[in-house]
Amino acid sequence: MLQPHSLLWHYLWLGPQVLQAVLAAFLWRRGMHKLFPFFLAYLTFGAIEQFTLYGMDVLPSVSTEAFWRAFWAGAIIEGAIKFGVIGELFFHLLRSRPAIAKLGRRLISGAGAGLVLLAVAAAAYTPIVHRPLISISRAHILLQSSYVIDCGLALFLFLFAAHFKLIWNHRAFGIALGFGIVWCEHMAAWALSASGAWLDKSYLLDFLNMATQHVCVLIWCYFLLVPEKVATTSAVSLPENNLDIWNRELERLLQQ
């Protein structure tokens, strides 16, 4: 079952991409491309990229070198789109909170710069394990670096929101949660791949990556297609006893 080119392997590679393409079409029809243009670009490009790579993988006429070159090029474009998605999520988080927008932009820029340095340092210390076909190692290191940055930025988004007790928009929360899970898992998996660990059983990491991507797409489907439950907000008010305390404090200040 857990073998390359098994039925499960074919399903896990293609299944999430089909779902991604269908989700992209639904979002486009609902006009959500105006709200999340980079996310929609990610869904569309990701599906096209993976269908192409799948075709190249199963066609015997395509060389290994050609496959990894296409993989490398796809990873670079996808990496750029992911940065756009992060910016989009951060924009949605700060859109109605001008009080911390400037601070937030400064902090995420600083975090991004720190993560880029960390990713470069990690790449410099990662050995080249596939000497005969160096493009494989390069692709693994590129993805390791990319996911170090993505995972760090996803963590930053959640920590920032939690620190300021910000309430996420339902859809943005779903997108961020899906990416948070998949980027953390991919960072670990590509770090292991790049280091040459489990070299003879590296397909297990492929299974893990594909299964996580599948879970992530299902999370997006849930948050983007199922309507949000309305929270009980009718009873929101400051309690009288607390207002009394606040008033007493204010009264004392006024009497100073």
Added chain:
Amino acid sequence: MSLAIVLVIAAVVALGTILRLALTQSLQVSRGSVGLAGSIRPIDIEAFRNLIDSAEDEYLRRRLPPTEFRAVRRTRLRAMAAYVQAVSENAAVLVRVGELALASGDPHIAEASQQLVNDALLLRRNATVALARIYIALAWPYSSFAAVRVVDRYERLSGSAMLLGRLQNPAAAVRLSAMR
């Protein structure tokens, strides 16, 4: 290989943190306003003002021997940290109160809520900076430290919270007006 292990551990920690924060967020959203208001902690602003009064510090510095002054200063800084922490937590509660009230159809309540959220976020930001400075001052008790902005913001936040409370709970408004 050791680098890969470090990155795997970092990824697991990051994933655990993200899942925990996501779960907390979901629970808070589904819970709505239940139990929110009760978590506001009262602050004695007069005592807080006394703690951050630089003249008081100067007086203690002149009166006490250096060793004793450092000990007293550290005790005051720890108390100040506790106050700032409480202010920061209250601000966090008010961010939630304001954000939940933002969905209100009443434009006056929505406006007051937006003001409350902005003030509370600014206060929380200032409180975070103030806490960092207090911890630095704990290591170096002779350094000057001002948390006046935190107190001022807190007072402004009180005003925003009262306005929202008055709009949402007109029964309290009469009493508030009478007090003023």
